[in-house]
Amino acid sequence: MANCDLCVVRNRAICSSLDAQELEVLNAIGRTRTMQPGESLIWEGEDSVLVANVIDGVLKLSTNTEDGREQIVGVVYPSDFIGRPFGGTTGHGATALTEATVCVFSRRDFDAFAREHPALEHKLLERTLAELDRTRRWMLLLGRKSASEKLASFLLEMEERLRPSGCVWNFEDGASRRITLPFSRQQIADVLGLTIETVSRQFTRLKNDGVVDLPSRRDVILLDHAALVAEAG
Amino acid sequence: MTGAITSAILARMWTYHPELLAIPVPRYTSFPTAAEFGDSLGPNAFIDALEQASGDISLYVHIPFCEKICWYCGCNTSVANRTGRVSGYLDALHREIGLVAERLPQGARVTRIAFGGGSPNGISPIDFVRLVDALALQFAADSPVLSIELDPRTMRADWAAVIAAVGITRASLGVQTFAPQLQNAIGRVQPASMIEETTAMLRGAGVDSLNFDLMYGLPGQTMADLEDSLRRTASLGADRIALFGYAHVPHLIARQRKIDAHALPDAAQRFAMAARGHELLVDAGYVPIGFDHFAKPGDALAKAALSGTLRRNFQGFTEDQAPVLIGLGASSISGFPDLLVQNEKNTGRYRMMLSQDRLTASRGIRRRDEDRRRGAAIEALLCQGRARIEPILKEEAWPFLQPYLDAGLCRSEGDDLVIVPQGLPYARSIAACFDSYRNDSLRRFSSAV
Numbered sequence: 001m002a003n004c005d006l007c008v009v010r011n012r013a014i015c016s017s018l019d020a021q022e023l024e025v026l027n028a029i030g031r032t033r034t035m036q037p038g039e040s041l042i043w044e045g046e047d048s049v050l051v052a053n054v055i056d057g058v059l060k061l062s063t064n065t066e067d068g069r070e071q072i073v074g075v076v077y078p079s080d081f082i083g084r085p086f087g088g089t090t091g092h093g094a095t096a097l098t099e100a101t102v103c104v105f106s107r108r109d110f111d112a113f114a115r116e117h118p119a120l121e122h123k124l125l126e127r128t129l130a131e132l133d134r135t136r137r138w139m140l141l142l143g144r145k146s147a148s149e150k151l152a153s154f155l156l157e158m159e160e161r162l163r164p165s166g167c168v169w170n171f172e173d174g175a176s177r178r179i180t181l182p183f184s185r186q187q188i189a190d191v192l193g194l195t196i197e198t199v200s201r202q203f204t205r206l207k208n209d210g211v212v213d214l215p216s217r218r219d220v221i222l223l224d225h226a227a228l229v230a231e232a233g
Numbered sequence: 234m235t236g237a238i239t240s241a242i243l244a245r246m247w248t249y250h251p252e253l254l255a256i257p258v259p260r261y262t263s264f265p266t267a268a269e270f271g272d273s274l275g276p277n278a279f280i281d282a283l284e285q286a287s288g289d290i291s292l293y294v295h296i297p298f299c300e301k302i303c304w305y306c307g308c309n310t311s312v313a314n315r316t317g318r319v320s321g322y323l324d325a326l327h328r329e330i331g332l333v334a335e336r337l338p339q340g341a342r343v344t345r346i347a348f349g350g351g352s353p354n355g356i357s358p359i360d361f362v363r364l365v366d367a368l369a370l371q372f373a374a375d376s377p378v379l380s381i382e383l384d385p386r387t388m389r390a391d392w393a394a395v396i397a398a399v400g401i402t403r404a405s406l407g408v409q410t411f412a413p414q415l416q417n418a419i420g421r422v423q424p425a426s427m428i429e430e431t432t433a434m435l436r437g438a439g440v441d442s443l444n445f446d447l448m449y450g451l452p453g454q455t456m457a458d459l460e461d462s463l464r465r466t467a468s469l470g471a472d473r474i475a476l477f478g479y480a481h482v483p484h485l486i487a488r489q490r491k492i493d494a495h496a497l498p499d500a501a502q503r504f505a506m507a508a509r510g511h512e513l514l515v516d517a518g519y520v521p522i523g524f525d526h527f528a529k530p531g532d533a534l535a536k537a538a539l540s541g542t543l544r545r546n547f548q549g550f551t552e553d554q555a556p557v558l559i560g561l562g563a564s565s566i567s568g569f570p571d572l573l574v575q576n577e578k579n580t581g582r583y584r585m586m587l588s589q590d591r592l593t594a595s596r597g598i599r600r601r602d603e604d605r606r607r608g609a610a611i612e613a614l615l616c617q618g619r620a621r622i623e624p625i626l627k628e629e630a631w632p633f634l635q636p637y638l639d640a641g642l643c644r645s646e647g648d649d650l651v652i653v654p655q656g657l658p659y660a661r662s663i664a665a666c667f668d669s670y671r672n673d674s675l676r677r678f679s680s681a682v
Contacts, residue, residue: 063370073370125359125391129398132366139375 007103012079013053014127017119029109035059035096041082041104051083051110057100058182060191061092072191074134077161081127083107098182142193144233150192151202152231155179155212159222177222185217206231246655247508249501250640254658258665261615262547263573264608267566269670270575270597279594282569283336289555290337291345292368292377293547295562297322297580298355300387304420304491305409305448305479309564309578310351322563322580323360325587327367329561332592334371343374345553352384352407358395365399378402380442385431386423397438404435405444405473411465412458415451419479419492425465432469442532444473449506451479452496459506460513467517473534474519474527475549476510478503507658523550523615524660543616550616566597570605573597603669610650611664618660619651626667633666 004010004023015026032055035041041052041059054076061074061082073092076082082094082102105113114120141153162179181188185203189196206212211228213221222228259266298313313319346368353361368374380403381396396404408428409421416422435443445466449459466474481497483489498506511521519527520535526549528535537543537552544551546558547566558568563583566575574597577583586593600608606623613620622630627650634650637643642656643663652660665671 121359122391125362125395128359128362128366129395132362132369132399135366135369136375139369139373143373143375 007055009053009055009079013103014081014120014123015053017123018117022117022120026105026113029113030103030105033102033104035100035102037096037098039096041094041096041102051081051105051107052094053103054078054080054082055101055103057096057098057102059094059096059100059102061094063092070190072138074131074138075157075161075191081124083110097187146233147192147194147198147202148205148231149233150194151188151199151206152228153233154188154192155220155222156228156232158220177225179220179222181218181220247504247511247658248640248655249504250642250659251500253636253640253642253662254500254504256662256665258661258671259668261611261661261664261668262545262549263566263568264611264668265573265598265600265604265670267573267575270573272596274572274574274595274597274599276592276595278572278597278599279567279574279592280336282567282572282574283333283559284338286337286557286559286569287340288342288557289344290341290557290559291347291546291553291555292343292372293347293349293558293560293562293565294326294353294364294368295560295565295576296348296350296353296356297563298350299352299384300355302420302488303407303409304488305451306488307480307482307486308351311580313355318580319356319360321584323356323364325584326364326562328587328590329592330367330371332587332590333559333561337372341557343368343372343377344555345378345380346374347548348379348381349548350382352387353381354383354387354392358391362395362399376400380404382407383431383435385427386421388427388431388434390434393434393438396435396440400439402440403442403444404440405446405475406431406435408445408462408466409448410451410454410458411462412454415454415458418452418496429469432471442472442534443470444475445469445471446475446477447510448477448479449510450498450503452493454498454506456506456509459510463510463513463517467514467519472529472532473522474514476507476514476525476527478507478525504658511657521657524657526550538616541617545612545615560594563593567594569600571600573600607667607669610667614650614652614664614667615660618657619646619649621648622650622667630666634663637663637666 004015004027007013010016015023018026035057041050056078059076059082060072061076062070062072064070075097076094114124137157141150141157144150144153158181159177159179183191185199186196189199192199203212203214207214209227211224211231213223215221259268295309297310298319299310300313302310302312379399379401381401382405385406385408406428407421409419410416411425411428413422413424432443447462447466481489481492481494483492483494514527515521518529520530520538522528522534522538522543523545526534528538533552534543534550542552542554544553546553546568547560556570560567560576563576563580564578566573574594577586577593583593607626610620610622610626634643637656637659638645641653642659643650643652645651652663656663
């Protein structure tokens with residue numbers, strides 16, 4: 001059973017358009033599921049029997065090409081919606097990169113619910129548009145030639161998506177911003193289509209140039225936002 | 234604007250030669266035309282062509298659904314009244330997108346995507362955005378030029394919001410006529426206010442090239458009706474206008490049996506309407522494009538016409554220079570330099586084949602060197618009004634061309650054949666002189682005017 005009252009993404013997620021009574025109905029058809037890194041939510045090619053809200057953690061979205069390569073098509077974060085309600089094939093699978101908590105619905109239940117709630121259907125359209133935006137940015141990122149452009153774009157995306165909602169960091173105050181990466185160096189390399197050596201070399205270079213500081217393997221402190229934007233091209 | 238004025242004066246000099254328009258001719262949206270397509274290609278021809286494609290690629294995506302079916306329409310479309318039918322079709326389309334994209338080599342770049350139909354806005358906005366998302370993902374198309382055909386009757390605020398958010402900059406509206414009695418006669422009722430509101434919504438959504446499709450030769454249509462529709466179109470600021478002659482072929486398009494054929498304008502009246510339409514739009518400041526399109530001077534289509542880079546493809550006249558066009562969806566045609574091939578037309582069979590992960594394009598024709606040479610001459614005559622004619626083609630075509638040369642509609646300039654401005658309404662007939670497939674079977678086509 002999901003408990004919407006305690007949900008930490010409640011005011012950002014797709015269900016934020018619903019009133020208390022509607023939430024109660026949604027609560028009854030959803031369930032919370034915790035995932036370990038590497039665990040998959042939806043298998044590619046199967047009917048999209050599940051739709052889900054991300055409550056905590058980070059998941060990668062990926063497809064497999066015919067020759068067996070994995071193509072990462074996006075990364076989802078807390079309050080993102082995963083799945084394809086209203087039919088259609090999923091197109092991609094979702095695999096947890098970190099420990100994750102998701103709120104899961106069967107597609108049939110969710111569809112029936114959404115049809116009766118135009119506000120939710122509208123939110124779903126907004127999410128689908130956001131998904132398109134995410135796809136385009138991702139394609140642009142992967143289409144970039146150099147490793148430095150890829151990594152800088154990726155760090156900027158991380159910074160934006162992991163930032164608490166509505167909070168804009170003011171770099172002009174000279175403040176720096178710490179992000180805890182949900183990825184290992186190897187995972188970043190996989191996602192960006194680079195080797196782990198290249199990723200490590202680029203991190204070291206950004207550190208030497210004073211753009212970031214790296215207090216630990218997972219923590220990144222963004223020191224010079226403008227320089228990172230310039231680097232991203 | 235001396236050129237435009239000259240052309241307007243010349244248009245007034247269009248002369249009707251019924252005997253030179255007597256033989257119906259193709260529209261030549263491709264050469265060879267779809268009438269020459271056969272079943273002998275086999276499924277691998279398309280796959281091989283995809284695997285060898287390179288450079289810029291344009292996509293056409295066919296959405297064969299409309300909220301209402303108009304009686305005049307020859308498009309492959311049906312009523313979007315059953316959710317199962319639409320979602321089943323879209324599933325097949327998503328599969329096709331995946332199968333086609335994985336065949337394309339790395340060097341191929343999708344730079345344009347056109348959504349046509351039917352009416353793409355006959356499906357739900359969510360389904361449409363998912364389609365755009367799948368195309369972006371599978372073809373790694375992060376910023377293609379997007380265009381869409383729209384039915385004003387189903388154009389609502391949610392669609393305008395989606396057009397803005399998706400970044401569609403080009404739209405084409407099926408307007409046909411503003412006259413209420415003619416709209417009734419062809420089964421397409423859409424008050425002028427609806428077209429005005431749609432125009433305003435699309436402008437607000439960032440559409441900077443807006444086309445109106447209009448028709449002459451409709452049952453009961455008067456010259457005054459036509460003039461009124463053209464003036465309203467110009468005053469609404471359409472950037473492009475396609476002015477087609479209504480082709481009444483009820484033996485081919487069963488829907489047209491609902492249209493009362495008694496009131497159809499005759500051939501001479503049709504000619505007069507085409508001439509008057511041309512004159513009025515040129516006077517209103519539009520640049521004539523080929524034989525039935527018009528565009529404002531700043532529009533990309535007008536620029537292409539003026540710079541001699543205009544092309545012809547399945548959607549009509551275009552500024553698109555891509556050597557490869559891939560058609561997705563039932564009945565869509567793909568064009569490669571050496572191959573034309575059409576997807577399965579029947580949506581049921583299209584869905585069935587894709588449910589087995591099989592691509593459906595197998596009907597078509599290989600474009601031999603000779604076809605390409607003839608096709609280049611035909612395209613140049615229709616797009617630029619002139620073409621360099623190789624001696625061997627010249628020898629063969631001249632007997633057919635003689636009546637047009639004698640009537641002063643075209644003339645020889647060195648190695649070039651030039652269609653003079655008064656010859657414009659005969660352009661398709663003149664081009665047909667280079668069509669080696671042309672024979673009695675061409676009675677199946679509509680008249681050139």
